[in-house]
């Protein structure tokens with residue numbers, strides 16, 4: 001074995017074979033350098049391209065080095081992080097990042113994650129992490145209040161909405177169908193278990209069905225209405241048809257804030273259908289949950305209190321760095337009934353007020369996710385969060401109105417959330433096809449070109465969706481540093497890129 005202090009020259013390179021951890025004073029020095037690095041990163045973020053243009057082979061050639069056999073100096077590691085990693089990232093923290101559902105790691109959240117790593121708490125049992133477990137309870141109660149969910153609901157912090165939905169549906173199957181899959185497995189049940197969700201729901205619902213052994217064929221995709229919202233009546237018809245066919249309906253996943261256009265399903269009417277047919281209602285409020293904090297979001301917000309389980313993502317909306325999601329369940333013990341399994345080495349004596357969070361999901365070792373939420377909510381206050389969220393909603397309204405009043409652009413769908421779907425259909429293109437409508441494929445190729453041009457410019461980063469009436473560019477506004485001037489600049493960039501792509505396409509026809 002190499003002695004920790006052995007140094008020398010190997011293959012012509014000086015090395016120190018230390019064990020790699022730092023002495024306290026070294027840590028403080030390196031920590032100061034890291035804080036300066038983070039400070040500079042945020043201070044200069046506006047000057048970075050939102051997304052890099054680099055081909056995968058070139059990037060891999062830069063990064064994919066041989067594993068180091070001996071420890072390296074941290075100065076070199078930090079320098080390489082600056083030169084090899086940061087320039088080749090897509091910057092989710094950038095004020096003109098508008099793809100997917102844009103979000104930001106706020107600074108209290110960034111530092112809380114550092115402290116959480118330093119404390120290295122494993123929040124599996126109350127005993128293994130008393131203050132972390134107590135804090136998880138508290139932030140879950142705080143956020144339940146923000147979401148309009150009763151404080152007595154069971155809750156747990158997990159890593160993302162996809163897994164939260166999987167855990168909720170596991171509890172749903174165990175509670176509603178009484179199959180005891182937990183003990184007996186999937187053997188011997190003749191009827192098909194059916195799960196309902198809209199044709200707009202997130203792919204995580206299908207993934208949950210895959211993992212649970214329900215199968216994608218048994219995920220009934222109920223057609224949403226013209227506003228991309230699943231209606232109670234359409235759901236009831238699908239359930240009724242399945243009952244007539246001898247299937248076994250067990251759960252519904254409704255969405256508050258769908259992925260493509262941020263629509264809300266008709267949650268109240270859906271809850272009525274669920275009650276009528278004894279179905280578990282899981283609401284995917286991963287995106288839509290917390291916007292109700294903003295004044296205008298509150299007016300439109302769906303009531304989540306009737307759901308059997310709800311998922312909402314602080315890492316999408318509440319400025320929490322990845323990864324943290326809140327899962328709530330109205331039925332006390334439905335989650336522990338399916339996930340509680342306590343081997344001897346984890347047994348502790350029960351005590352009042354104790355929550356062992358390892359019982360609420362399959363995850364045993366759990367990081368201290370509650371700390372960043374505690375820091376963020378205390379730093380902003382609920383009112384501060386509400387004001388921030390309202391700003392995003394206001395900026396989205398401005399963009400929707402600007403694009404909606406430009407004759408070369410369409411805003412085919414509205415949303416109460418700060419997600420703007422728009423497409424470029426210039427008058428010149430429409431004239432070519434009149435009186436027939438422009439083919440959807442032609443609109444798609446033009447707008448895909450606009451998307452590529454905007455993203456390649458580095459000035460902004462967008463994503464897209466394909467709606468029933470064709471391709472749209474999606475502009476999600478949710479970054480904490482986005483200012484009205486960014487949205488004005490984005491609108492100018494969109495128009496400029498669109499005209500260039502259109503001119504190019506005309507020139508090559």
Ligand SMILES: Cc1ncc(COP(=O)(O)O)c(C=O)c1O
Pocket residue numbers: 100101159160161162163202204255257258259284286287313325
């Ligand atoms: C509506 C909706 N639900 C669930 C998810 C999955 O979220 P996560 O990345 O936290 O698993 C997404 C992701 O964008 C989403 O849009």
